[in-house]
Amino acid sequence: MHQDNDGLPPKQRFWAMAAIAVSITLAVMDGSIANIALPAIAADLGTSPSDVILVVNAYQIATVISLLPFASLGEKVGHERIYRIGLLVFTAASLACAMSDSLGMLVAARAVQGFGAAGLMSVNTALLRYIYPQKMLGRGIGTNALIVATASVAGPTVGAAILGVAHWPWIFAVNLPLGVAALLLTRFLPRTLRSNRRFDGISALLSAATFGMLTVGVEQFTRGQDWWIVMLFMLGFLGSGTLLVRRQSGKPAPLLPLDLLRVPLFALSIATSICSFTAQMLAFVAMPFLFQHGLGRTAVETGLLITPWPLVLIGMAPLSGRLSDRISPGLLGGVGLLVMAAGLTLLVLLPPAPASLDIAWRVALCGAGFGLFQSPNNRVLLSAAPRERSGGASGMLSTARLLGQTMGAALAGLALSPMVASQNGASLALGAAAAIATFASLISFSRMAAPKRA
Numbered sequence: 001m002h003q004d005n006d007g008l009p010p011k012q013r014f015w016a017m018a019a020i021a022v023s024i025t026l027a028v029m030d031g032s033i034a035n036i037a038l039p040a041i042a043a044d045l046g047t048s049p050s051d052v053i054l055v056v057n058a059y060q061i062a063t064v065i066s067l068l069p070f071a072s073l074g075e076k077v078g079h080e081r082i083y084r085i086g087l088l089v090f091t092a093a094s095l096a097c098a099m100s101d102s103l104g105m106l107v108a109a110r111a112v113q114g115f116g117a118a119g120l121m122s123v124n125t126a127l128l129r130y131i132y133p134q135k136m137l138g139r140g141i142g143t144n145a146l147i148v149a150t151a152s153v154a155g156p157t158v159g160a161a162i163l164g165v166a167h168w169p170w171i172f173a174v175n176l177p178l179g180v181a182a183l184l185l186t187r188f189l190p191r192t193l194r195s196n197r198r199f200d201g202i203s204a205l206l207s208a209a210t211f212g213m214l215t216v217g218v219e220q221f222t223r224g225q226d227w228w229i230v231m232l233f234m235l236g237f238l239g240s241g242t243l244l245v246r247r248q249s250g251k252p253a254p255l256l257p258l259d260l261l262r263v264p265l266f267a268l269s270i271a272t273s274i275c276s277f278t279a280q281m282l283a284f285v286a287m288p289f290l291f292q293h294g295l296g297r298t299a300v301e302t303g304l305l306i307t308p309w310p311l312v313l314i315g316m317a318p319l320s321g322r323l324s325d326r327i328s329p330g331l332l333g334g335v336g337l338l339v340m341a342a343g344l345t346l347l348v349l350l351p352p353a354p355a356s357l358d359i360a361w362r363v364a365l366c367g368a369g370f371g372l373f374q375s376p377n378n379r380v381l382l383s384a385a386p387r388e389r390s391g392g393a394s395g396m397l398s399t400a401r402l403l404g405q406t407m408g409a410a411l412a413g414l415a416l417s418p419m420v421a422s423q424n425g426a427s428l429a430l431g432a433a434a435a436i437a438t439f440a441s442l443i444s445f446s447r448m449a450a451p452k453r454a
Helices: 010-029 035-045 054-077 079-098 103-131 134-163 175-188 201-222 227-248 264-294 299-306 308-323 329-348 356-383 387-416 425-449
Strands: none
Touching (some): 010 079, 010 134, 035 054, 201 387, 264 299, 264 387, 264 425, 308 329, 356 387, 387 425
């Protein structure tokens, strides 16, 4: 029988969360761990710097186009089954990455690895609803947010540590023992609700085309591609997106969760998430340029100055998760995003020669605000969906995060381009991030009065 009681027993809950912690750490970290190895990969495989970027893009594109299809499939066959298969594919693809001796083989393996990561990310949050009792759901989401936040900033650091003692294939080979250990732990995952509806393969292909066209179009824009090529991708995005919406309209449990987006609380939470991650990515791209080019700091100093953001976030995420069990998530999220906007504004207003402490506490303020927002937002987003639609909510949550990060990177690239602001691009990007974070806070506050049903 499926797991339909209020959470798992404490011992099983511990081991189930251990499986999720290891798996989601690998999936999130591998989105950035290869970045630092790109020069070594290019030299070893005899390829150009512009072509080796495909090692990163293949993973990201494969992930974003398959999140919603896997989330929908999870509602039919079971979230834990999709999670287990995703982890198996991810681990096997990691071995293929480590054994690659050509760029084509490595890019193909990274794409398969991205599909495996999507299997994990698409149902990760949905499983929390079966692992934790309702009264502890905020704590579980806070723990999960802590894991994701730590993994998202640890990739380059872990990659650098591995490259310090080993060749680049080991940044992928290190996944093998951890992946096998996580696979063994997946036996503790709960068996979730199954749906009797048929899986819509045509809608899955349209969803992949929609998000693929959008992601590749934005990536081409940030690389300065000709406007007509970017326009072709955007037209493809609009065309496939229109067909997807028309096909999904009226279905009781659509792959693109239109039913959930009709719930005001859910729709507002998705909008808040996209805007907040857009602001976060804008800031993370802009800060190195501000600190190094604007304030004359070294690369090492810049890394240390950015560190307070993830450190404070790591401490704040579980705390805000627990608070969200007692305080309105709309209020917590709105206050957190205002704090983040204040920190970003203060970074823009830095004096010409600030002390390191003056920079660090402003960066920490941004991290504290984002940490106060993230866990409550994830909690209300998941809780706004019916239990049987947890997969759709989980997939949409991950999709919103990746879309926001993609948009933030594109806006940062635009702000830093010579045609927009050759000297003050970093400040412009941080100012835009502050404005977007403020707008996101207003959306978050509006959730306090939003109905929980359509």
